[in-house]
Amino acid sequence: MNSPRLLRRCLLAVLSAALVTAAAVVPAQADPPTAVAAVTTFSDTFDGPAGAAVDSSKWQVETGDNVNNHERQYYTSGNNNAKLDGQGNLVITARRENPGNYQCWYGRCEYTSARMNTSGKFTGTYGHVEARMKIPRGQGMWPAFWMLGTPVNWPDSGEIDIMENVGFEPSTVHGTIHGPGYSGSGGIGAGYTLPGGQAFADAFHTFAIDWAPDSISWSVDGTVYQRRTPADLGGRTWVFNKPFFMILNLAVGGYWPGDPDGSTSFPQQLVVDEVKVTTSDSSGSTGGPITGLAGKCVDVAGASAANGTPVQLYDCNGTTAQRWTVSSDGTIRALGKCLDVTGNGTADGSTLQLWDCTGGPNQKWAVSAAHDIVNPQANKCLDVTGNNSANGTRLQIWTCSGGANQKWSVS
Structure with missing residues (x-):
């Protein structure tokens, strides 16, 4: 999300390399051999009873505030601001409240929300990484689905923002990479805007990257809108050939989105239907051409x-x-x-x-x-x-x- 957030709580994790799902190009021949099969290495469809907390075998819930971006929320534990709805969704809720007298960088916190990551549970190197979500609306809202490289030493370890939205742009989402010499506002990325003035908060959309050793491509609902390679870095270091873990959060306020104002209604929700990582299966065969x-x-x-x-x-x-x-x-x-x-x-x-x-x-x-x-x-x-x-x-x-x-x- 354009700068490190609560990095003290991000854990080192490891994973064997796995690879990007993309359109296959098969050589012309009478009987083409079987292509490398795609397998799902991570999936959470958030099935469970209403009110249940997120699956702790897949996610850890972070707590605290975030001075780095000057966000206004306090991230709470358990299912206070992140819970299943009983209909196959995770709901992350931002509220204007402070029931625990939480203290933030600016004083008494004004908002609560939730943030979770897969560090220590799942990391991946390459693959098709996607989330189907419906984002909130309103000035000051900042939902994100993103990844950090391990071990975390931001920005040198790298960051991949799969989807970020700032509330003053209801029709646009952003995909960005950050690394040494191209971090924060210097991140390299692009935006995708829905046609006809549609708002992302009005429906579910699928936000994804296809990540290979030499490239990352971003898509919304299957439409690719940007591709980045080492050639885009102007000689700076490409740091995306190692394990990364995933993060979901809903921030309130901060440098980029600005703070909520009188037009912002609460509560606001980030509704997540599914998070999935698909990679190719290179885990051994009996031998073939x-x-x-x-x-x-x-x-x-x-x-x-x-x-x-x-x-x-x-x-x-x-x-x-x-x-x-x-x-x-x-x-x-x-x-x-x-x-x-x-x-x-x-x-x-x-x-x-x-x-x-x-x-x-x-x-x-x-x-x-x-x-x-x-x-x-x-x-x-x-x-x-x-x-x-x-x-x-x-x-x-x-x-x-x-x-x-x-x-x-x-x-």
């Missing part, structure tokens, strides 16, 4: 298991030299050895080979539902050299471009 440009296969030259054997493109032939296992440890294996970036290289053009599995970062791969195979250390894609589909063309890593020579289907 990886198919790419011109329907050809990733192949170990000469079917040799010797260290340093080149990995190339070749006609699919069903041999063990083309049977690859994508493992839950991030490795891709054939003939008992690992797909390896030669010499631990990270530069464009670093070639691929077969090598004993060492656990090194040059043997770690992220296979996305968008059909990219990425080495996270280099933040580069598995690539057919020169876009050449001839048998024997060496495979390499290269800056991800979305080209056909970087699209793969894993069976």
Whole structure:
């Protein structure tokens, strides 16, 4: 939300890499192999009896005020301001009240609300992250669905704002990234405005990101309205290739939205129908082809298991030299050895080979539902050299471009 909030309460969490759901690009061939399946790694549909608190196995409720943004609310514990409605929704309620004589940075607090996060419960690296919500309305309201990088050291650890709304813009939501040198009001993002003067408070909408090693795309109800990559940072550091956790909150007042005024009615509610994270399943197979440009296969030259054997493109032939296992440890294996970036290289053009599995970062791969195979250390894609589909063309890593020579289907 444009600056750190209650960061003292955010816990360190860890997660294995998982990947973005996006439109598949399948190479032309008679019988395309099965694409990487999408799986749900986090879901909360907020089912339960009316008045129940949020599921503590998925969320922790934060408490306190927030001087960083000069917000006016005090975040309360338990189900005082966040509870299930018995109809499959979480309702976060902001009220003009102070039943507990709560103290805020400016004195006696004027409002209560709720904020919760998944730190220590769930973190994710890459994926399709979405929430279906109906936001509140009114001057000074500031609902948000966002993420913080771990371990939290804002802004260096990064922030992804999936959806923010400030009450004086009832028809517009914002998506933003923050990091070292581009934080606070210097965050990089864009807004999305509903057509015809509609207000977001009038209906439920789905706010989402599709997050890959080299990009984050924001959407509302399936309509993508911006995409950000390292090229947008002007040489500053892209800090979005590690685990992040999710946050839901409803703030009242602050630098950006301004404070409530006489036109603002209370209580106001952020109603959340569902929060879900979908990633590709790269957690191991019995071994099969990886198919790419011109329907050809990733192949170990000469079917040799010797260290340093080149990995190339070749006609699919069903041999063990083309049977690859994508493992839950991030490795891709054939003939008992690992797909390896030669010499631990990270530069464009670093070639691929077969090598004993060492656990090194040059043997770690992220296979996305968008059909990219990425080495996270280099933040580069598995690539057919020169876009050449001839048998024997060496495979390499290269800056991800979305080209056909970087699209793969894993069976």
